[in-house]
Amino acid sequence: AQTIHQWPVAEIKAVGSPLSLGCTIKGKSSPNLYWYWQATGGTLQQLFYSITVGQVESVVQLNLSASRPKDDQFILSTEKLLLSHSGFYLCAWTRDSSDYTFGSGTRLLVI
Amino acid sequence: GDSVTQTEGPVTVSESESLIINCTYSATSIAYPNLFWYVRYPGEGLQLLLKVITAGQKGSSRGFEATYNKETTSFHLQKASVQESDSAVYYCALGDITGNTGKLIFGLGTTLQVQP
Numbered sequence: 001a002q003t004i005h006q007w008p009v010a011e012i013k014a015v016g017s018p019l020s021l022g023c024t025i026k027g028k029s030s031p032n033l034y035w036y037w038q039a040t041g042g043t044l045q046q047l048f049y050s051i052t053v054g055q056v057e058s059v060v061q062l063n064l065s066a067s068r069p070k071d072d073q074f075i076l077s078t079e080k081l082l083l084s085h086s087g088f089y090l091c092a093w094t095r096d097s098s099d100y101t102f103g104s105g106t107r108l109l110v111i
Numbered sequence: 112g113d114s115v116t117q118t119e120g121p122v123t124v125s126e127s128e129s130l131i132i133n134c135t136y137s138a139t140s141i142a143y144p145n146l147f148w149y150v151r152y153p154g155e156g157l158q159l160l161l162k163v164i165t166a167g168q169k170g171s172s173r174g175f176e177a178t179y180n181k182e183t184t185s186f187h188l189q190k191a192s193v194q195e196s197d198s199a200v201y202y203c204a205l206g207d208i209t210g211n212t213g214k215l216i217f218g219l220g221t222t223l224q225v226q227p
Contacts, residue, residue: 034213043220044204046212046213049212049213049214090156100147100213101159104155104156
C-alpha cells in the first residue's frame, strides 16, 4: 500500500529564519508530486509540481523553492521566512490526474 | 479563469437532518474538468470523499452524493441524514485530467458542525 508522510507536523519559526518541509511517498515508483498551501482564511493553492526526479515546476511565486532529490522525496524550503508564509502546507501525489492522495499536512506559524 | 465557489460556513445542522453544501465552478481553461469533494476531519489530513470525472454522473460515498451538472456548472454535496461524526471541513475542487500539472482548484472550504 502507498503511504505519504509529511514532516514536521507543525512548526513555529521566526521571520527571516530558514525552513525545510519534507514529504516522502512509499510504495509507488515515479509518482507525480505536488505542494499545496493554504493561508489562514484562504483556499488551498498549488505551489509546485514535479513529474520526475530533479525537475520541479513552480506554479505560484511565494519566495519558496522546492526540490526533488529522490524519486520518493519532495522538499519545500526557503532561506528567509516571511510572515505571509504562515499557513498549512500539504504534499500530494497522483497515480493519474484524477486520483490525488494528500499527506496530513504541516502547520506553519511565522512570528 | 478557473474557480470554485462553495457555501460559506460554518454550517450547523442537527443530527439526522438533511444537508446540502453548494458548489459551483468555472472551468474556462480546462477542457475536461474532474470534480471532487474532499474532507478534513478534526486533527486529520485531507481525504477524498468522492469524485466524478464525467458530466452527468453522480458520485457517492459514506452516504454523501454529488452530481456533476455541466449545464448549471454545479457539484452540490448532499446527505439525507447527517451524523455527528460528519463534522468536518468540506472542500469542493476542480481538476484537470490532461497533462501532469495535477492542478486542483479548491473552494474556500465549508465547516460543517453537526449537533447531537
